Amino acid sequence: xxxxxxxxxxxxxxxxxxxxxxxxxxxxxxxxxxxxxxxxxxxxxxxxxxxxxxxxxxxxxxxxxxxxxxxxxxxxxxxxxxxxxxxxxxxxxxxxxxxxxxxxxxxxxxxxxxxxxxxxxxxxxxxxxxxxxxxxxxxxxxxxxxxxxxxxxxxxxxxxxxxxxxxxxxxxxxxxxxxxxxxxxxxxxxxxxxxxxxxxxxxxxxxxxxxxxxxxxxxxxxxxxxxxxxxxxxxxxxxxxxxxxxxxxxxxxxxxxxxxxxxxxxxxxxxxxxxxxxxxxxxxxxxxxxxxxxxxxxxxxxxxxxxxxxxxxxxxxxxxxxxxxxxxxxxxxxxxxx
Amino acid sequence: xxxxxxxxxxxxxxxxxxxxxxxxxxxxxxxxxxxxxxxxxxxxxxxxxxxxxxxxxxxxxxxxxxxxxxxxxxxxxxxxxxxxxxxxxxxxxxxxxxxxxxxxxxxxxxxxxxxxxxxxxxxxxxxxxxxxxxxxxxxxxxxxxxxxxxxxxxxxxxxxxxxxxxxxxxxxxxxxxxxxxxxxxxxxxxxxxxxxxxxxxxxxxxxxxxxxxxxxxxxxxxxxxxxxxxxxxxxxxxxxxxxxxxxxxxxxxxxxxxxxxxxxxxxxxxxxxxxxxxxxxxxxxxxxxxxxxxxxxxxxxxxxxxxxxxxxxxxxxxxxxxxxxxxxxxxxxxxxxx
Numbered sequence: 001x002x003x004x005x006x007x008x009x010x011x012x013x014x015x016x017x018x019x020x021x022x023x024x025x026x027x028x029x030x031x032x033x034x035x036x037x038x039x040x041x042x043x044x045x046x047x048x049x050x051x052x053x054x055x056x057x058x059x060x061x062x063x064x065x066x067x068x069x070x071x072x073x074x075x076x077x078x079x080x081x082x083x084x085x086x087x088x089x090x091x092x093x094x095x096x097x098x099x100x101x102x103x104x105x106x107x108x109x110x111x112x113x114x115x116x117x118x119x120x121x122x123x124x125x126x127x128x129x130x131x132x133x134x135x136x137x138x139x140x141x142x143x144x145x146x147x148x149x150x151x152x153x154x155x156x157x158x159x160x161x162x163x164x165x166x167x168x169x170x171x172x173x174x175x176x177x178x179x180x181x182x183x184x185x186x187x188x189x190x191x192x193x194x195x196x197x198x199x200x201x202x203x204x205x206x207x208x209x210x211x212x213x214x215x216x217x218x219x220x221x222x223x224x225x226x227x228x229x230x231x232x233x234x235x236x237x238x239x240x241x242x243x244x245x246x247x248x249x250x251x252x253x254x255x256x257x258x259x260x261x262x263x264x265x266x267x268x269x270x271x272x273x274x275x276x277x278x279x280x281x282x283x284x285x286x287x288x289x290x291x292x293x294x295x296x297x298x299x300x301x302x303x304x305x306x307x308x309x310x311x312x313x314x315x316x317x318x319x320x321x322x323x324x325x326x327x328x329x330x331x332x333x334x335x336x337x338x
Numbered sequence: 339x340x341x342x343x344x345x346x347x348x349x350x351x352x353x354x355x356x357x358x359x360x361x362x363x364x365x366x367x368x369x370x371x372x373x374x375x376x377x378x379x380x381x382x383x384x385x386x387x388x389x390x391x392x393x394x395x396x397x398x399x400x401x402x403x404x405x406x407x408x409x410x411x412x413x414x415x416x417x418x419x420x421x422x423x424x425x426x427x428x429x430x431x432x433x434x435x436x437x438x439x440x441x442x443x444x445x446x447x448x449x450x451x452x453x454x455x456x457x458x459x460x461x462x463x464x465x466x467x468x469x470x471x472x473x474x475x476x477x478x479x480x481x482x483x484x485x486x487x488x489x490x491x492x493x494x495x496x497x498x499x500x501x502x503x504x505x506x507x508x509x510x511x512x513x514x515x516x517x518x519x520x521x522x523x524x525x526x527x528x529x530x531x532x533x534x535x536x537x538x539x540x541x542x543x544x545x546x547x548x549x550x551x552x553x554x555x556x557x558x559x560x561x562x563x564x565x566x567x568x569x570x571x572x573x574x575x576x577x578x579x580x581x582x583x584x585x586x587x588x589x590x591x592x593x594x595x596x597x598x599x600x601x602x603x604x605x606x607x608x609x610x611x612x613x614x615x616x617x618x619x620x621x622x623x624x625x626x627x628x629x630x631x632x633x634x635x636x637x638x639x640x641x642x643x644x645x646x647x648x649x650x651x652x653x654x655x656x657x658x659x660x661x662x663x664x665x666x667x668x669x670x671x672x673x674x675x676x
Contacts, residue, residue, distance in 0.1 A: 018508075018645065026508065157646045159505035167497035167505055170356075170364065170666050290652055293631035307356065307663045308495045314628055314650040325645045328508050 001331060002052070004038035004091040004120075006082050006111060007098035008062055010320025011125045011152065012039070015095065015327045016055050022328075032335050038085045041067070042098070048080040049073070050090040082107070086115040093334065095327055097125040097152075102216075102225045102241075105132040112137060116144040123330040125152040125323050131225045134232035134239075149333060150233075152326030154180065154226045155299045158315030159329065164234055164303055171305040173234050177272040178301030179294050180226040182317040183209040183217040184249050184269045186297045192257050192266070197250070209297060209318075219248035220280040223271045227280060230301070231273035245279040252282055260284050266292045290314075339669060340390070342376035342429040342458075344420050344449065345436035346400055348658025349463045349490065350377070353433065353665045354393050360666075370673045376423045379405070380436070386418040387411070388428040420445070424453040431672065433665055435463040435490075440554075440563045440579075443470040450475060454482040461668040463490040463661050469563045472570035472577075485672060488571075490664030492518065492564045493637045496653030497667065502572055502641055509643040511572050515610040516639030517632050518564040520655040521547040521555040522587050522607045524635045530595050530604070535588070547635060547656075557586035558618040561609045565618060568639070569611035583617040590620055598622050604630045628652075 005012045026032040035052030045067035061070040086094055094115040096108045105128035112122050112129050124130055130150045141148045154160050179185050183204055190200040204210040216222045224246045231239040249269055260267055270283040285292040290312045294300040299317025302310050316322050343350045364370040373390030383405035399408040424432055432453040434446045443466035450460050450467045462468055468488045479486045492498050517523050521542055528538040542548035554560045562584045569577040587607055598605055608621040623630040628650045632638040637655025640648050654660050
C-alpha cells in the first residue's frame with residue numbers, strides 16, 4: 001500500500017513511527033505492508049519517490065525542520081505539489097493530516113475530491129472535509145469505488161467511529177452523547193478544585209493542551225466539529241454548525257462548579273446529537289453518571305441504541321501517536337476489505 | 339444464510355425476535371437475509387425444515403412450552419437430533435445457545451467439531467467450548483475453512499471482543515481488566531447501602547439476576563469463564579481455570595464496604611488477565627477509577643494497549659435479547675466476510 005501524507009506534523013510523524021515500530025507485527029498478523037511515497041508539508045518542503053521514502057530519514061529531516069537534508073537519489077522529486085500527489089501514479093491512499101479549517105474545510109476538501117477522482121482512497125485526520133461535506137464526499141467516494149475513512153477525526157485512536165459503525169452494526173443508534181474535547185475536560189477537572197478559569201487555561205496552554213488562541217477548545221468549536229462528524233456518520237446526513245447549539249466553558253466559574261458538587265453533580269462539556277440536531281454545552285451530571293467519571297484529558301462517548309441501551313467508550317482523546325494509530329487502523333481496514 | 343439453533347431459551351428466542359423485527363433493515367443496509375432451518379431443544383422438541391421455519395410460529399410454540407403445536411407441513415421433520423443438524427444439508431451456521439457447562443463444555447463442544455467438519459460456521463452464546471478449548475477449536479475451524487465466533491459469550495451484545503479484535507487491530511493489548519458479572523455487581527451496589535449479603539442475594543434471585551444456586555455468580559465462576567474467553571482470544575493461547583486465582587464476593591461484609599467507602603474506595607469483583615495468568619477477586623478501587631463507576635447490572639472491560647493506554651467499554655452485560663443481538667452481530671460478520 002503506497003501512501004501520500006499531506007501534512008507531516010505530530011500525526012504524520014506518529015503514523016510513520018508506528019509504521020517503523022510495528023512493521024514486522026503488521027506483516028505477520030495482517031499481511032500488511034505500507035510504503036510512504038510522498039510527503040507534502042507547508043514549511044519543510046515536499047518529497048516524492050515512486051519506490052518509497054526512507055522512513056527514518058524522513059523523521060530525522062522533519063526534526064531538523066526541513067527536508068533539505070533528506071538524502072537525494074535518482075528518482076526523488078522535491079517539486080511535487082499536494083494536487084500533483086493526489087493524481088500521482090505511485091499513490092494508493094492519500095492521508096490528509098494537515099491542519100483543520102472548520103469554516104471552509106480547504107484546501108483539504110478539494111484535495112479529497114481530486115484524490116478520489118484519480119482512484120485513491122482517502123484517510124482523514126483533518127476534521128474539515130468530513131465535518132462540512134459528509135454526504136457529498138461519501139457519495140463521490142462510492143461513485144469512484146473508493147473509500148473515505150476518518151477514525152482519527154474523533155477521539156484520536158480510541159475507535160469511536162469503528163465501534164458505532166462496525167461493532168454495533170445491526171443496532172440502531174438514536175443518540176450520541178460525549179466528552180469530545182480533552183482540553184476543556186482537563187480544565188474543568190482543575191476548576192473543580194477551586195482554581196479560576198484564567199489560571200487553569202494558562203496551565204493547559206503551558207502543557208500544550210490548549211493553543212495560544214484557545215477559542216476552538218473553550219468555546220466548544222473543536223467538540224462541535226467532532227460532533228458534526230459523529231452525527232453525520234451515524235445519521236447519514238450532513239449536519240451543519242447551524243444544526244448545533246454551541247456554548248463553551250468560558251462563563252463557568254469555580255463557584256458554579258462548587259455549587260454543583262454540593263448537589264452531587266459535576267459539570268462536563270457535553271456534545272450531544274440525535275437525528276433532529278444537537279448541542280455542545282456545559283451540562284451538570286450526577287457524579288454517578290458514566291460520563292461524570294471521565295477525568296483529565298480523556299474523552300468518552302455514549303451511543304444510545306435500540307437493543308443494547310447505552311454503550312459507552314472511554315479512552316484517550318488526543319495525541320500525535322494516538323491519532324497516527326487511528327490512521328493506521330483505517331489503513332488496516334482498507335487492507336482487510338481490499 | 340441458513341441457521342440451526344441449538345437451544346431455544348431466552349437467547350435463541352431473542353435472536354428470532356431480532357430477525358423478525360430487523361428483517362427489512364438488515365436486508366436494506368447489509369443485504370443480509372437469514373432463515374432458521376432447525377431448532378433443537380432439551381424439552382420442547384426439535385424442528386427442521388429445508389426451506390426455513392416460520393419464525394412467528396416458532397415463538398408462539400415456544401411460549402406454549404412445546405413444538406407439538408408448530409404447524410405440520412410436508413417437508414417438516416421433528417425427529418432430527420443436534421448431531422443430525424450439525425451434518426444436515428440446509429444449514430450454513432450452527433448457533434450454539436444451549437446452557438453452559440464450564441467443567442466439560444459438553445455436549446456443545448463435540449457438536450462444534452461435528453459442525454465444522456461438515457462445513458458449517460459456528461456461532462456460540464454458550465461459553466463452555468471456547469472457554470475450555472479455544473486453541474484447538476480455532477485451529478480446527480481454520481483447517482475446515484470455517485469460522486467460530488463468540489461475541490455473545492462476554493458482556494452479551496456489548497461488543498467487547500469485536501472492539502478488541504477488530505476495532506483495536508494493530509494495537510497490542512497487554513492486559514484486560516473488567517467487571518464481567520452483572521449479578522455480583524448489582525449485589526455489591528446494594529451492599530454499599532448497608533444491606534447484608536443474604537438479603538441482597540435474595541433480592542437478586544427475586545429479580546431473576548441470580549440463579550437458585552448462585553454459586554456460579556457469587557463465587558466468581560461465571561466471571562472466570564468469561565475471563566478465560568477474553569484472555570484466550572487476546573493472548574492466543576488456551577487459558578485454563580488453573581491459570582486463574584478465583585475468589586467471589588461471599589466473604590465481603592457491609593462493614594468491609596463501608597470501611598472502603600470511608601477511604602474513598604469501592605469494592606468491585608474484578609476479572610483481570612495478562613499473558614502470565616489472571617484472577618477474579620474483589621478489589622478495592624478509588625471511586626474515581628473508571629470501573630468503580632460501573633453500577634447495577636452493567637458490565638465493563640478495560641483493555642490496556644501499547645499505543646492508546648486504557649480503552650474502556652461499558653454496557654449491558656446480560657439479557658436474552660442482548661445476547662441474541664451478539665449472535666446477530668456475529669452472523670453479520672460472517673456475511674460481511676463471505
